[in-house]
Amino acid sequence: MVDYDPNIIQTIEDDRPRIPVGLLSREEKDRLIERGFLGLYRWYVAKSQEKRNWNPDLSFDWRAFRKDHSPEVVRILEGFFAVEQYVPDYVTTLLRVIRKSHGRSHFHIRWGAEEERHAELWHNAVLFSGQRDGEWLRGYMGDLRANMWQLPWDDPIHMIFYTVFQERATQVNYLNLGVIARGKSELEMFANDADPILDAACRTIAADEAAHYNFFLEGARLYMYYYPTKAIEAMSDVIKYFAMPAGNIIPNYDRFAELVHKAAIYGPREHAKDVVQVALKNLGVAGRKALENGIKRSRLVPDEDGNLRETAVFEGIDFQFIQSAVQRIFGRIEGHERESGLWEVDPTPFVPNYA
Ligand SMILES: [Fe+2]
Ligand SMILES: [Fe+2]
Numbered sequence: 001m002v003d004y005d006p007n008i009i010q011t012i013e014d015d016r017p018r019i020p021v022g023l024l025s026r027e028e029k030d031r032l033i034e035r036g037f038l039g040l041y042r043w044y045v046a047k048s049q050e051k052r053n054w055n056p057d058l059s060f061d062w063r064a065f066r067k068d069h070s071p072e073v074v075r076i077l078e079g080f081f082a083v084e085q086y087v088p089d090y091v092t093t094l095l096r097v098i099r100k101s102h103g104r105s106h107f108h109i110r111w112g113a114e115e116e117r118h119a120e121l122w123h124n125a126v127l128f129s130g131q132r133d134g135e136w137l138r139g140y141m142g143d144l145r146a147n148m149w150q151l152p153w154d155d156p157i158h159m160i161f162y163t164v165f166q167e168r169a170t171q172v173n174y175l176n177l178g179v180i181a182r183g184k185s186e187l188e189m190f191a192n193d194a195d196p197i198l199d200a201a202c203r204t205i206a207a208d209e210a211a212h213y214n215f216f217l218e219g220a221r222l223y224m225y226y227y228p229t230k231a232i233e234a235m236s237d238v239i240k241y242f243a244m245p246a247g248n249i250i251p252n253y254d255r256f257a258e259l260v261h262k263a264a265i266y267g268p269r270e271h272a273k274d275v276v277q278v279a280l281k282n283l284g285v286a287g288r289k290a291l292e293n294g295i296k297r298s299r300l301v302p303d304e305d306g307n308l309r310e311t312a313v314f315e316g317i318d319f320q321f322i323q324s325a326v327q328r329i330f331g332r333i334e335g336h337e338r339e340s341g342l343w344e345v346d347p348t349p350f351v352p353n354y355a
Helices: 008-015 026-051 071-084 087-098 102-128 134-145 156-181 196-226 228-241 253-262 268-282 288-297 319-340
Strands: 300-302 308-310
Touching (some): 026 102, 026 196, 026 319, 071 102, 071 134, 071 156, 071 253, 087 102, 102 134, 156 196, 156 268, 196 319, 268 288
Antiparallel strands (some): 300 308
């Protein structure tokens, strides 16, 4: 008989790294993500109506918009209008993919309504610049609508990450045009473009984009918490192939992209520093390298019944941060549900996925 240390099993047990393993079934995780989206959507609508209920015609003194903007600023307004006016495509294409999710699909319609007013705002800005007329804009819109925007990804997880990066990128674009509108650009070509109306427009619309970014970010965190492997793979794909919406269908888009780059509004530097880096940080990821490593090391471990469960160990990904963020999401939902009374009839509590 082999003589062995009677404590060996305990020693091995003690030495085993403590891996937080997913506890919940797929059905339960799906249910929690769905409840999370619905609760967030309800919270979002209340906030949106209370704080950002602006109107693209009446919230700005359009008559006071400058008529002598540089041709570059007018081309930028035109380009922003072009991107935003594809809103029917942005809404219908993704709505088909997420239509079974009550929270996500209803949010998407609300989001679409907020994007629609962005198109109207830029439409007004172009028109009141005095350098294009209604006839020209109608023709331009006809040319734009001749092409239809297609989804860059056709599954809900990839699209949540796409929208995270896209909303942040859009917000950065508008904030940086705001710098020009406040007369703060260091570039010679914008020396005479200060305009309080344009500044107000940029701030208003950037606040919407920030709210959109936050909603999608919270949604992305829900996926990262309950489906970490799938979520970080999707995130990595999206970062690798990211392009701004409609860039491939807007006529002469390259010239517009070149202009916003030259204008220090949006280019590879802003994309890396102000979009990707910021979003990764908000998702608990240390950087792009960490994301790639996380994918390589993600793994499944069997539970006592032999079912493979996802572990929450990804090097360079702060899972504790994600868990706290998701807890906060449900806390926010609870606050809203307590205020409205929903908590008493159909509450949405947080359920941890890890022991
Ligand atoms: Fe927008
Ligand atoms: Fe947006």
